[in-house]
Amino acid sequence: MSGSWRVAMRLARRDVSAHRRRSFLTASLIGLPVLFAGIYTALVMGATDLTFAVVLYLPIMLLIVLLTIPAFGVTARARRDELDLLASTGGTQADLRRTITAVGLVTGVLGAAGGLLLAVPGWLALVAVINRLDEGQHTVASLGDLALWPFLAAVAVGSSVAAALITAATLPATPAGRDTRPGRRWLAVGIVLVAAGALGIASRSSDSILIAAWTTLLGAGVALMTPTLVHVTSKASAALPLPARLAARDADRHRMRTAPAIAAVMAGVAAVTALGIGSFSDNQDRLTESVIYPLPVGAVTVYGESAEALESAVRAGASEGVALLPMGTPAEDEHVSVEFSHSGPSGIQYDNTRFDVVVADADTVQGWGVALEPEAVAALDAGRALAGPTAAVRNGRLAATLEDVDAEESDSGTPLVIPAVPADLEGEPVPDGVRSPLARVVIPPDLARSLGLDFVATSAVVDRRGPAPSDDQLTALEKVPGVSVEVQQEARFASYHLIFALLTLLGVGVVGLSTATAVALARLDGREDAATLVSVGARPSTTRWSAAAAALLIGGLGSMLGLLVGVLPGMRAATSMTGGYGEAFVAIPWALLATVGIVIPLVVAGVAFATAPVRSEHATSSLR
Numbered sequence: 336m337s338g339s340w341r342v343a344m345r346l347a348r349r350d351v352s353a354h355r356r357r358s359f360l361t362a363s364l365i366g367l368p369v370l371f372a373g374i375y376t377a378l379v380m381g382a383t384d385l386t387f388a389v390v391l392y393l394p395i396m397l398l399i400v401l402l403t404i405p406a407f408g409v410t411a412r413a414r415r416d417e418l419d420l421l422a423s424t425g426g427t428q429a430d431l432r433r434t435i436t437a438v439g440l441v442t443g444v445l446g447a448a449g450g451l452l453l454a455v456p457g458w459l460a461l462v463a464v465i466n467r468l469d470e471g472q473h474t475v476a477s478l479g480d481l482a483l484w485p486f487l488a489a490v491a492v493g494s495s496v497a498a499a500l501i502t503a504a505t506l507p508a509t510p511a512g513r514d515t516r517p518g519r520r521w522l523a524v525g526i527v528l529v530a531a532g533a534l535g536i537a538s539r540s541s542d543s544i545l546i547a548a549w550t551t552l553l554g555a556g557v558a559l560m561t562p563t564l565v566h567v568t569s570k571a572s573a574a575l576p577l578p579a580r581l582a583a584r585d586a587d588r589h590r591m592r593t594a595p596a597i598a599a600v601m602a603g604v605a606a607v608t609a610l611g612i613g614s615f616s617d618n619q620d621r622l623t624e625s626v627i628y629p630l631p632v633g634a635v636t637v638y639g640e641s642a643e644a645l646e647s648a649v650r651a652g653a654s655e656g657v658a659l660l661p662m663g664t665p666a667e668d669e670h671v672s673v674e675f676s677h678s679g680p681s682g683i684q685y686d687n688t689r690f691d692v693v694v695a696d697a698d699t700v701q702g703w704g705v706a707l708e709p710e711a712v713a714a715l716d717a718g719r720a721l722a723g724p725t726a727a728v729r730n731g732r733l734a735a736t737l738e739d740v741d742a743e744e745s746d747s748g749t750p751l752v753i754p755a756v757p758a759d760l761e762g763e764p765v766p767d768g769v770r771s772p773l774a775r776v777v778i779p780p781d782l783a784r785s786l787g788l789d790f791v792a793t794s795a796v797v798d799r800r801g802p803a804p805s806d807d808q809l810t811a812l813e814k815v816p817g818v819s820v821e822v823q824q825e826a827r828f829a830s831y832h833l834i835f836a837l838l839t840l841l842g843v844g845v846v847g848l849s850t851a852t853a854v855a856l857a858r859l860d861g862r863e864d865a866a867t868l869v870s871v872g873a874r875p876s877t878t879r880w881s882a883a884a885a886a887l888l889i890g891g892l893g894s895m896l897g898l899l900v901g902v903l904p905g906m907r908a909a910t911s912m913t914g915g916y917g918e919a920f921v922a923i924p925w926a927l928l929a930t931v932g933i934v935i936p937l938v939v940a941g942v943a944f945a946t947a948p949v950r951s952e953h954a955t956s957s958l959r
Contacts, residue, residue: 339433347437351445358442361406364852365446366453367844368395368402369491373454374461376483392490394551394602399494400501401558401599402849403442405592407435407502432503439499440492447491451484502591522563528556536903546911550904554605557900558598562590565597568892578880582888585881596849597893603845604897605904607838607931612905613912614838615924620913629689629771631704631763634823635797635804637812642791644817649795651815655808658801660702661792663694663780669789672736672748673776674727688723690774694783694790702798704762705773711758721758721777728755733776737788751786753778763799766825835927842931850890850939854882882947883940890936898932 351358372395532553536546569587572580586593630636637652637659639645645661652659665671671692697715701707711721722728733755738748753776760772783790797804804812813820910919 339430340437343430343433343437344441346434347441350438351441357406358445360852360855361403361442362446362449364402364406364848365399365443365491365495366450367848368398369447369450369487370454370457371844372487373451373484374457376487377454377458377481392487394606395487396490396494396497397551397554398599398602398845399491400498401595401602402852403439403495403498404502404595405852407439407499408589408591432500435503436496436499439495439497439502443492443495446495447488450491451488454484521559525556525559525563528552528559530556532556533903536907546904546907550605550609553903554602554900557601557896558594561594561598561601561896564892564896565590565593568888576880578877579884581877581881582884586885586888593889596852596889597896599849600846600890600893601896601900603849604842604894604931605901606897607842607845608898608901608928609905609908611835611838611924611927611931612902612921613908615927616909616920616922617912619922620920628762628765628823630796630823631799632765632823632825633803634704634799635809636821636823637795637797638819638821639793639795640817642793644815645793645795648812648815648818652797652808652812655804655811657804657808657812658702658798659795660699660798661795662690662699662703663783663790663792664690664794665692665694666789666791668739670738671751671776671788672738673722674734675725688725688772688775692776692778693774694778694780694788696779700760700773700777702800703773703796704799705760706763708759711756714756714758715777715779718754718779718782720753720755720779720782721760722755723758723760723772723775726755726775728757731756735776737786749787753782753786835924838927839930839935842935846890846894846931846935847939847942849893850886850936851943854886854889854943879944879947883944886943887936887940890939894932894936898928 372392529552532549532551532555535549536553538549565586569583572583575583637645637648639648649659649661673692695703697707697712700715700721701712707715707721714721719731720733722733726733731754733753735751735753736748737751755776758777760774760777761770762773764770778786778788780790809820809822812818906921909921913920
């Protein structure tokens, strides 16, 4: 390390130590995004998907840069006397950039380290909660899940250094840290990026990486337009009360501090909006779908790897007092093709029957949950098959073909004429769903033998006419070698309330953190202005109302921009998530958007009003 960098690092460490309040605030801006990203990485991705990690960390990097630029700007202005002294002793603009960059490096390391240290207990706590909710069968805490954390730490430190470099490159050109009129060139670039991003998102591309890139362009374009929006807002505030005019004027004078904060709010609210629309649409689409139940809810099915394994399970069940009813199906090398016909009442999923052709007697069919009419029972006992609505029965006969699965020629099957009667083979009623018939055709065992059908039983159901088996009985069945047990569960979809709460918390964190940071930095940076107001007779409450107006300007404008930016990607995500097998479904979570766009900025403004000091501190007081 050269002598110049050693001096810069020494000045940076002294600055961080001497101004603990501001340094803690800046490190928190880095540590909180790292905290959330670290927990998410450990829980969801582990060490398996570096590409997705890059996609996730790029917004984190942008957020850190936007949040910390104002903080480093205040640092540069607060240390201007020392920097001027450095220049008077032969220092150059390069020394200034090195000093601010060193502050960014030190602060970035502290923030990244603190965020990851706090992420460890947060990750372990969430693992414990998930395991408790999922009976310990879902998530396992492993050090391998933290493999991407060093990469995350490097991203955070690099983002902090990048923000410091941007600050050092822009602030020295403006005396006293005051921003000039916003550049039209950046405004034009922003408009081009917004147009390109919007057109890209509106395209029919289904590539998630490409959609994310277009969304990033859209957000970057709006961020470049933010200084102009702040300037226009300041010009339009002439008719507002004094505190609002002061807040707008201060925001315009310090656009390098205000615009990144508004852009950070915009980015966070845009993410919440897009995630909210996508997840809410997916949730509502699932609620409108009909759940298909192959068996009645609570039905216990036992599967055997072979017919011998299933026979062992039947014997084990009998010894435990559990009646298992095996269902015969054609052998693996045979297939019975039945002439198709579609009819029947609504509410039955005929295209998703449990079986195609089964071999069973009336007692077995009823034990599987099918309520047979007396005529159907008599038909099976008389050696005739039962045909569901999708099997074409003509003159008491069912046309079918017995095919050899291993045959080289597809048309080498044996025609079959099966005596059959139409029957209702649907199962028991199911909760808020669609029933699937047990089979298209049920053939009694004696008739199957006379037709030359080879059939084997590899699955059985606990008799639905008896009591449900106990946990001990199920455990005994599961212990039989080569056997698995499955219980038909009622379909339950996750409530949107939890998603709403999580997204609202994310909105509170982003809007609150960005706004509070900008207001706190404005308070540190504007003590001279506040002292001037007091000296000319301004009421003490003006400080509070100005802080509230500044918070409302940053949070409100950023939230409105975020809502506008996030709607299009959210709708694109909704169509991608819900349009896979039919018409896309888009639902707008108005309550979430109103909470993030209106309620949270008002609450943050109220907090800023309540916490603002009534009396100004002396302009020459320490910035510690």
